[in-house]
Amino acid sequence: MLAGTVPFGFVAGVACVAAGMTAFESIALSLFTFSGIAQLVTAQLLAAGSPLAVVIVAATVLSLRHLMYSAALSPHVAHLSARWRVLMSYLMTDQGFAIGVKRFSEPGDAANREWHYIGFGLTLFVTWQAAVVSGAVAGAQVPTTWSLDFVVVLSFVSILAPVLRTRADLAAAIVAGAVALAAAGLPYRLALIAGSLAGIAAGVFYERVRSR
Amino acid sequence: MTTWLAIVGVGLVTFLTRASFILFANPHKFPHAFRVALAFVPPAVLAAIVAPGLFMPAGAFDATFSNPRWIAGLVALAVAAQTRNAVATIATGMAALWVLQWALR
Numbered sequence: 001m002l003a004g005t006v007p008f009g010f011v012a013g014v015a016c017v018a019a020g021m022t023a024f025e026s027i028a029l030s031l032f033t034f035s036g037i038a039q040l041v042t043a044q045l046l047a048a049g050s051p052l053a054v055v056i057v058a059a060t061v062l063s064l065r066h067l068m069y070s071a072a073l074s075p076h077v078a079h080l081s082a083r084w085r086v087l088m089s090y091l092m093t094d095q096g097f098a099i100g101v102k103r104f105s106e107p108g109d110a111a112n113r114e115w116h117y118i119g120f121g122l123t124l125f126v127t128w129q130a131a132v133v134s135g136a137v138a139g140a141q142v143p144t145t146w147s148l149d150f151v152v153v154l155s156f157v158s159i160l161a162p163v164l165r166t167r168a169d170l171a172a173a174i175v176a177g178a179v180a181l182a183a184a185g186l187p188y189r190l191a192l193i194a195g196s197l198a199g200i201a202a203g204v205f206y207e208r209v210r211s212r
Numbered sequence: 213m214t215t216w217l218a219i220v221g222v223g224l225v226t227f228l229t230r231a232s233f234i235l236f237a238n239p240h241k242f243p244h245a246f247r248v249a250l251a252f253v254p255p256a257v258l259a260a261i262v263a264p265g266l267f268m269p270a271g272a273f274d275a276t277f278s279n280p281r282w283i284a285g286l287v288a289l290a291v292a293a294q295t296r297n298a299v300a301t302i303a304t305g306m307a308a309l310w311v312l313q314w315a316l317r
Contacts, residue, residue, distance in 0.1 A: 003298050003299035003302055004298050004302045007302075025215055028219050029222070032219050032223025032226075033219075033222050033223050035226045037261060038226050042219075042222050045218075046215055052217055055218045059226065060225045061257070065253045065254045066229040067232050068253045069254075070231065070232045071232070073233075074233040074238070077234055086231065089227060089230040089235055092234075094254075147310075150265075150281060150309055151302060151306065153262055153266060153285060154301060154305040154306065155302065156262050157262055157285060157288045158302060159254075159258055159298075160255065160259060160289070160292070161289055161296070162292070163255050163258065164255055169252065172255045172259070176257070177259040179260070180259070180261075180263045181264060181268065184268055184273070191264065192260050195259070195263070196253075196256050196257045196260045197256075199252065199255065199259060200253060202252075203249075203252030203255065203256065204248055204249050207248060
């Protein structure tokens with residue numbers, strides 16, 4: 001689960017510095033967001049001179065998947081204090097959700113299961129931040145012929161495959177990918193947003209037609 | 213200044229989306245249609261991130277053999293679907309990319 005984290009974090013650190021942010025700003029962004037894709041897109045949009053509102057909207061749409069994770073985890077953590085739930089929210093990641101939801105839904109004694117999630121989240125947090133710091137400090141020392149940036153795409157491929165469980169999921173993914181490609185000419189990485197929204201609509205539509 | 217506002221703003225929205233239901237709301241109070249839509253957010257958003265990374269690495273659509281990334285990506289997707297293993301997926305994908313870069317040079 002941590003395999004992609006080190007190179008992905010390193011790439012995120014390098015990308016922020018390459019986009020014109022200082023190492024300090026890059027590390028601050030990483031501490032504030034703890035989200036690789038949000039960090040990469042923020043760096044790219046800032047480098048392109050995008051207005052603040054565009055950066056925020058793009059980050060929001062990319063973070064919509066956290067709404068789903070949050071909804072799925074909420075019944076399992078409702079008994080915990082607000083302080084713990086703040087920590088669990090901050091530590092939420094694609095991988096952390098996958099680990100947590102698996103543990104929470106196992107049969108048997110349900111007590112103290114949050115520790116599994118929190119322990120993994122903290123491990124991922126430390127690994128991620130260390131990787132971002134080394135990327136931001138080392139900058140562009142890695143030769144571009146290594147194509148290390150491809151690790152970012154592969155990290156998302158490894159998260160994408162397990163969420164394609166039904167045909168409706170597949171329809172959502174295919175439409176999202178196709179629209180993201182077709183809309184690539186739009187400014188401010190709006191293609192990402194257009195693709196995401198079109199994919200969600202396609203999934204809902206498929207489900208509705210099928211259940212009729 | 214814009215950079216720092218963006219850092220704080222993006223930090224805020226990433227936290228609020230994560231905290232949405234864990235901290236603030238009960239998902240069962242939302243309409244069924246909303247929860248159905250939520251279920252499609254991960255496949256849609258992840259595919260919208262992945263597709264351009266595979267098919268337009270240089271900014272223009274390229275599904276020919278001069279672009280090794282979509283081939284390496286599909287290999288990685290097959291490995292991910294079979295193994296559900298991030299290490300295997302990333303290692304195979306990078307190995308495939310390097311081999312293809314070397315072979316297609």
